Amino acid sequence: MDALPASAKILLGLGLFTLLLPSVEPISCFVCSSSPTNVQCNRSNQTCPAILDMCITIIDIAGSTTSIVKQCSSSATCSAAMSQAAVDENGNGNIVNCCNTIDFCNLSGAETAAIHKALPVLSLFLLLLVAQ
Ligand SMILES: *[C@@H]1O[C@H](CO)[C@@H](O)[C@H](O)[C@H]1NC(C)=O
Ligand SMILES: *[C@@H]1O[C@H](CO)[C@@H](O)[C@H](O)[C@H]1NC(C)=O
């Protein structure tokens, strides 16, 4: 880092800061309740209130019946739901997915909450490195 001129450090710092910004802005989520398919799930959407910073997708599977719920969620609620989600050996149960980087995330496009939790920590770490 010593080789970098001060201006480069500032630019690098600003770049990282910009990366952190999107999580502050409201996100938009598809909203649906008990839809059998993802396609039906994207008929309506909502810009989430600021405190609801994640989109949650809950897929309930019971035999041949699939029910998908999507809505805005707080990250705490979403992680809690995700940690309790489970599918048994017959493929029945529920799958929960949380995402906050992509507007209108769906299950296949979504990343896991674990990845999102790691990102801000990593960014902070890099920011501290740059600040030295
Ligand atoms: C669902 O979203 C996809 C991709 O954005 C779009 O192509 C499709 O038309 C949407 N379906 C409905 C029913 O809105
Ligand atoms: C979200 O909803 C608005 C209003 O119904 C609609 O105009 C817009 O196309 C929707 N966006 C997506 C990505 O489905």
Ligand SMILES: *[C@@H]1O[C@H](CO)[C@@H](O)[C@H](O)[C@H]1NC(C)=O
């Ligand atoms: C999720 O979204 C991606 C990109 O819009 C699309 O290609 C994919 O088919 C979607 N997955 C489902 C299950 O709808």
